[in-house]
Structure formats: structure tokens, C-alpha cells
Amino acid sequence: MKKRLLEKLENARQYTLSVANAMPADSYTYTPDAAIWSFNELLHHIGYGIMWWNENYMLQQQADWNPPTVTKDPAATKAYLSECFDALQQSVEKATPDEKIIDGFYATLDHVTHHRGQATVYLRCKGITPPDYSEYTY
Template sequence: MKKHIFLLVIFVSSFAKAQDTPISAFLEKWENSKDYLVEMAEAMPEDKYDYKPTERQKTFKEQLLHIKQNMDWLSNRYFAKATLENIKVTYPTKAEVIEAMKTSFDNTATIIKTATPEDLKELVEFFAGQKTKLQILNLLQDHVTHHRGQLIVYLNLNDIKPPTYRGW
């Protein structure tokens, strides 16, 4: 009986380890990141989407669209090997901005799901020099986090309590 339990524990732990790849870890975090940012976008009233703390900063809406555009660019350019046409799309309403953001998060996840652990070792040309696709994957999340942190300040400056942080 002890031998069976031991084998079961080994089997389950090896399966769990096999699932814990940089890609699967990224995708889990990515989904939570999307939910967190959407909560933040929903918390800001639509009439405050043009708010910016100083003249040189982006508006709340511009920050969200900058995050969206960066997701589209990084995931398509470095993982789908596609170039996006530089078409200026406008999103006049809060609901349209949020929907566009969700779509970009989902499209990025779909693209990243096709990557293999070997793909992450590949070197690509980046404006900051050669980087691995793993570094680009990390940049995808880091960029969202960077701008989401700014949006927390925007919410606080408008007396709006930001959503509770979630790490994973």
C-alpha cells in the first residue's frame, strides 16, 4: 500500500512539474493580469477616461490603449512573426476600450500558446539589442505591470479605490 501511495505521489508531482513551464506560468499570470487590468479600467468612470495627472502624461484611456498596442506589437512581431498594419483605430467609449483590451490579451495568449520551450531560446532583433523570446515574453508582462502601476495612481488621484492586487 505504501508503495502505491509513493508511486502516486511521484506521478502527480512529475505531472505538476511538467505543467510548470515558462509558457504555462506566463499564461496563468497573463489571464490574472487581464482580469486585474479590466477591473481597473471598469473602476474609472467613463467621464474620467481623459484624465491625466500632468500635461506630459498620457490620459487614462491613452494608457490603456498603449498597453493594448504594445501587446499586439510584441506578440505578433516576435511570436506570430506577423507585422501589423499601422492603422489608427479609435475607441470612443469606455466599453470599446475595455473590449479592445480584452481582445488583445486573448489574442496574445492564443499566440503564446503556440510557442514551445525551444522557441523561448531563440534570439531576436530588438531595438535594445538581441534578446531571447523568453525576454520578450517577460517584457510583455512587465510592460503591462509598469503602466498598470501608473493607472493605480490615476485612480487614487480621483478618489477611486483600485481593485485588490492579485499576483498570480
């Protein structure tokens, strides 16, 4: 079971970073509408969501929603995303998969998938074809 969770996590990591890499650095401030996050803010939210879900559901340590300041450039945002995925990976590696852990893991990936889908729409709005998802299917 743990091996399968780690495989799913690695696929999510690789596809999310591929989406992050598809947007040119000078377009990370892009937003399709003034009322929503920029691409950079959206990716930062994905990262913080991973950390928050990991703490609350994987580690089962109650944490308030208190996001850190948004990273300011694409390199920092991608590094932050990687750190967040690393933290979740470490939690999965240490965990004894039970129903709560498995539910928390999949809830985390659902959140990532939801917002990563938004990020692919941002790419399309900029005329960029998102990375091929079939390379990351499980």
C-alpha cells in the same frame, strides 16, 4: 511551462481589466497633467503594446510601431484590451516555449505592468482606491 505562462497572462488580464473597470466611464478622459495621456489613451497604449510585443517577440514578425487610432469610449477601450490579451493568449498556446518566446512574453508583461501601475496612480488622483493586487498575485 506553457501552463505557467498562461496563468501569469490571465492574472495580468484580470488585474488590468479590474483597473480599467475601477475608473468611472465619465472619467476616462482624465489626465493628471496636460502633458501626459488620458486614462483612456493609457489603456489603449497598453493594448497596442501587447499587440506590438506579441507580433515582434512572440510571433517574431518584424512590425513598426504604428498604433491605431485611440478608442473613443470606455467600452471600446476595454473590448480592445480584451482582444489584445486574447491575441497574446493564442500566441502562447500555439508557441513552443523557447528562450526567445519566454523572454518576449515577460517583456510584454513588463510593459503592461509598467503602464498599469501608472493607471493605478490615475485612479488614486481621482480619489479611487485601485483594485487589490493581492487577488491577482501568482
